[in-house]
Amino acid sequence: MGLETSKDPFLTRVKQSEKDTFMQKSVAKAQDAQWDKREAARKELGHWQDWRNLGEQIRQHVIKYLPDYLEEFADNVEKRGGHVYFAKKDTDAVNYITNLAKEKHVQRVVKSKSMVTTEIDLDKALLKIPGMNLMETDLAEFILQEDDWDEPTHIVFPTLHKNRDQIREVFQKLGYEGDNDPTHMARFAREYLRRDFLQADMGITGCNFAIADSGLINLVTNEGNADLTMAIPKTQVVVMGMERLVPSLKEAEVLDNMLSRSAVGQKLTSYCSFSGEQVAGESDGPEDLHVVILDNGRSNALGTPFESVLQCIRCGACLNVCPIYRHIGGHGYGSIYPGPIGAVLSPVLDGYEKFGDLPFASSLCGACTETCPVKIPLHRLLIKHREVMMDKLKTDKAFNKAIMKGIGMGTGDPALFQMAMEFDHSATLPFVSKKPTSVENLYNHEGHITHAPSMAKGWTDVRDAPRPPKHTENFRRWYKDHEAQKGETTDGE
Amino acid sequence: MKVVVFSTCVVDLFFPNVGAAMVEVLERFGCETAMPKKQICCGQPTFNSGYVADSQKTMRNEVDALLSVDADYIVGPSGSCVNMLHEFRMHLADDPEYGPKAEQLASKSYEFTQFLYRVLHVIDAGAELDAKATFHRSCHMTRLLGERVAPFVLLDHVKGLQMIPLPHIENCCGFGGLFSVKEPEISKLMVNEKVDDVVSTGADILIGADQTCLMNIGGRFSRRNLPIKVMHIAEVLNSNVDMSRVRYANEEELAAMAGGRD
CATH class of the missing domain: 3.40.50 (Rossmann fold)
Known part of the structure; x- marks a missing residue:
């Protein structure tokens, strides 16, 4: 699948999302439920703003000293007997892992949920190996795999767009004969997957946090599947973004706490593990551990105004509060990283040509910035992307550019603005409707506008526009008359 | 002053x-x-x-x-x-x-x-408006300017005004400045939900502290031919004012004010 999930133009995807009323309802319902759970979990912790400051400091510190922490982490993984591979690009990571699988004659792979392995499109490459059997073991990812590799729509809730009946249909193909009760279906999946765990000769996981001073991998899940993936197969591959580090267990404890509360509104997820290569005296864990540390465009952000996007801990809270995501869903974004974080991150990872539409898909309401547990100024970074595209790369269409120049001039020059205020009542006449409107106190100046030309068409495609007052009736004139009246009163006294 | x-x-x-x-x-x-x-x-x-x-x-x-x-x-x-x-x-x-x-x-x-x-510590501006209304909380005012309290206190003290809470008050109305013009398809989905939420309150008047949001929501009401009156909060606080009703914050209310502008 890779980072890009669709070749359709942005507008086509938006139109598809608009038609998908089931998805819209599911997302809205999930957002509303999460709003209560998340805020309650944060309130229970107390001093949330102080925690955010701490979370931000930890992440900023790690990004600032990233090379040092990467080196420390890699050294510690190797000290325990593990291997570390730095992958510059997605293909480097994929090649390393597929070669490893071939060398070791791996036939059965179990995976636990990992956005990064979706980003590098690892599953497809592994399945090209003859005889390879690969199983996604996260319940939602398992459903997507069995539904002919459907795309995830959320970084924490990948199957948000599916209901229980759709999932039952997917399971029926695997021999499930029960009803649509989630408990029954989950039990079926559990039994189905257990075989794969026990037979697997390679496990692949992502990584929530990599602990630099011990070389351990920290994973948080609610299903325990990551722990089984880590504990059972003899060969273990961990794929992680290069920014996913924390200095020590102390910082992991802070961030796990914030991650769980922000992502799912829980104090802590059901499972939270710290593991590495099996060492003497341990009864389980991989005998051969490979940690693949992936750049794949992340270093594009270093030293730029976008550096703070690397602070992200992938909690998905910004998706859960985003009014755009609420309506267009994950598929609308066309990136495996959707929502506000995806709109900021995707162009950083893979450029404006593919993802240049995303930074404009925001009303800049700031809900993302407000909820982010590590204080990434997401809506400001969206404006920054727009600035790079408009001011520096000049990607805008000439026509829009001319209009924006015009607005820039009109709002920067008092004389031009005065002219605009004086002329626009009569200038709007050709577009004015004088039919009665259902709305009171919005259209007080002889009609309203139903079909505006040029750039304003986007407005009137959706809603009516007010007609400007005559220049003798605008606010400036009112104030002038008001002042004169006051003056007369004063003079009279 | x-x-x-x-x-x-x-x-x-x-x-x-x-x-x-x-x-x-x-x-x-x-x-x-x-x-x-x-x-x-x-x-x-x-x-x-x-x-x-x-x-x-x-x-x-x-x-x-x-x-x-x-x-x-x-x-x-x-x-x-x-x-x-x-x-x-x-x-x-x-x-x-x-x-x-x-x-x-x-x-x-x-x-x-x-x-x-x-600044003026007004709690009751002395206004009167006999109506059922709901308030749209604008995003920048709430999240960026950090003002979450002032309009609600002032509206709560308008005589005769019955305020109905707006469902999904936390969600943007879809205005977003030129977003509404450049991305009308997405903006429409957002403003439609906002209109539905306002309708669900049964309010006669939609009040806001940002006229641009009201221009957006009201404009969609007009296009969908649904009745509503829109009022900027300044118009509400300027309605049928009786100065004898004006009340300023007492000590307890002054203490509550401190720190509210985050």
Whole structure:
């Protein structure tokens, strides 16, 4: 699948999302439920703003000293007997892992949920190996795999767009004969997957946090599947973004706490593990551990105004509060990283040509910035992307550019603005409707506008526009008359 | 107390009723107002669209115009535009001349209800309006300017006004400045849900502290031919005022105010 999930133009995807009323309802319902759970979990912790400051400091510190922490982490993984591979690009990571699988004659792979392995499109490459059997073991990812590799729509809730009946249909193909009760279906999946765990000769996981001073991998899940993936197969591959580090267990404890509360509104997820290569005296864990540390465009952000996007801990809270995501869903974004974080991150990872539409898909309401547990100024970074595209790369269409120049001039020059205020009542006449409107106190100046030309068409495609007052009736004139009246009163006294 | 009226371009271009109501309320509470003629716009239309270079002249013009009168405060009828005045500190920080001016500007700029509540300490503005209404909470005012309380306190004390909570009050109405024009398809989905939520309250009047949001939601009401009256909060607080009803914050309320502007 890779980072890009669709070749359709942005507008086509938006139109598809608009038609998908089931998805819209599911997302809205999930957002509303999460709003209560998340805020309650944060309130229970107390001093949330102080925690955010701490979370931000930890992440900023790690990004600032990233090379040092990467080196420390890699050294510690190797000290325990593990291997570390730095992958510059997605293909480097994929090649390393597929070669490893071939060398070791791996036939059965179990995976636990990992956005990064979706980003590098690892599953497809592994399945090209003859005889390879690969199983996604996260319940939602398992459903997507069995539904002919459907795309995830959320970084924490990948199957948000599916209901229980759709999932039952997917399971029926695997021999499930029960009803649509989630408990029954989950039990079926559990039994189905257990075989794969026990037979697997390679496990692949992502990584929530990599602990630099011990070389351990920290994973948080609610299903325990990551722990089984880590504990059972003899060969273990961990794929992680290069920014996913924390200095020590102390910082992991802070961030796990914030991650769980922000992502799912829980104090802590059901499972939270710290593991590495099996060492003497341990009864389980991989005998051969490979940690693949992936750049794949992340270093594009270093030293730029976008550096703070690397602070992200992938909690998905910004998706859960985003009014755009609420309506267009994950598929609308066309990136495996959707929502506000995806709109900021995707162009950083893979450029404006593919993802240049995303930074404009925001009303800049700031809900993302407000909820982010590590204080990434997401809506400001969206404006920054727009600035790079408009001011520096000049990607805008000439026509829009001319209009924006015009607005820039009109709002920067008092004389031009005065002219605009004086002329626009009569200038709007050709577009004015004088039919009665259902709305009171919005259209007080002889009609309203139903079909505006040029750039304003986007407005009137959706809603009516007010007609400007005559220049003798605008606010400036009112104030002038008001002042004169006051003056007369004063003079009279 | 001298107050500069920050009129905002939208009020200047479309809504004299909003500007007039704000000025009348301010003067009723003893403010001497002034309106610098050269002011135009806070610069958000171009700045938020990414035309940051083209916004420089607009921002500097606004700074100079609003500071051209020696006043105690600058007050505007829009949480979003006033927040932008505050953000000039960030956007003009590197300018040795305008950086300090932007600091000065921000230190005395207030959104209208914020000024009434936090500076003048008004709890009851003496207004009366016999109606059932709901309030749309605008995003920039709430999240960026950090004003979550003032309009609600003032509306709660309008005589005869029954306020119904708006479901999904946390969600944007889909205005977003030129977003509404450039992404009408997404904006439509957002404003439709907002209209449905307003309708679900059964309110006769939709009140807001940002006229642009009201222009968006009201515009969709009109297009869907659904009845509603829209009022800027300044118009509500300017309705049937009886000065004998005016009440200022007591000590307990003053204590509650402190720290509310985060």
